[in-house]
Amino acid sequence: MIGSAVTGNSGSARRRAFTPRALMLGLAALAAASLMPTAANAACRQGFCVSGYDQNGIHVVNFTVSISNYTHINASTPQGQVELGRNQRQFSFRNGPVGQLESYGLQACYKGTFLSKSSCTPWAMFTHTPR
Numbered sequence: 001m002i003g004s005a006v007t008g009n010s011g012s013a014r015r016r017a018f019t020p021r022a023l024m025l026g027l028a029a030l031a032a033a034s035l036m037p038t039a040a041n042a043a044c045r046q047g048f049c050v051s052g053y054d055q056n057g058i059h060v061v062n063f064t065v066s067i068s069n070y071t072h073i074n075a076s077t078p079q080g081q082v083e084l085g086r087n088q089r090q091f092s093f094r095n096g097p098v099g100q101l102e103s104y105g106l107q108a109c110y111k112g113t114f115l116s117k118s119s120c121t122p123w124a125m126f127t128h129t130p131r
Contacts, residue, residue, distance in 0.1 A: 046124035048106045059128055060092045063106060067121060070108035076123060077104050095130035102128050 042051035047067040052060055065073065073084040077093035084091060096102050104127075109120035 043126055045126065046121065047108065048124045050106070050126050052128065054095060054130055057095050058092050059095050059102075059130065060090065061104065062090050064089065065106075065108060067108040069110060070121075071111040071118075072109050074107045074109060074120065075104065076106075078102050098130050100130065102130070104128065 042049065044050075048063055048065055050061055050063045052062060054060075061075075070086065072086060073088070075082045075084055075091045077091070078096060079093050082091055093104065103125055105123040105125045107120045107123050109118045112118050
């Protein structure tokens with residue numbers, strides 16, 4: 001017997017065993033809940049608004065941008081920098097350990113010509129804590 005509970009029955013107490021099946025179903029429900037997306041708080045800075053969620057060890061960031069005249073967006077993640085196209089509004093990165101504060105950033109850029117470099121806005125930095 002794994003465990004037991006006391007239940008009332010006409011003034012007398014009787015024991016009901018917790019079955020391994022009930023225990024396994026409870027553990028399966030707990031595991032399934034941990035795989036569900038966990039929403040992150042939204043924030044806005046320097047022309048970018050972000051929101052996101054954690055799922056299966058990945059943090060997915062959705063964002064909007066109110067900056068005009070840019071050709072691409074750079075995203076800085078804990079794993080490195082990624083260039084996003086003008087119409088992309090999502091990127092992701094692997095989560096670090098639960099509870100460890102992580103930083104990521106966004107900047108809008110205008111691609112230069114053949115002889116000039118890109119010009120970009122300053123980084124808009126955001127934080128995320130994996131749950």
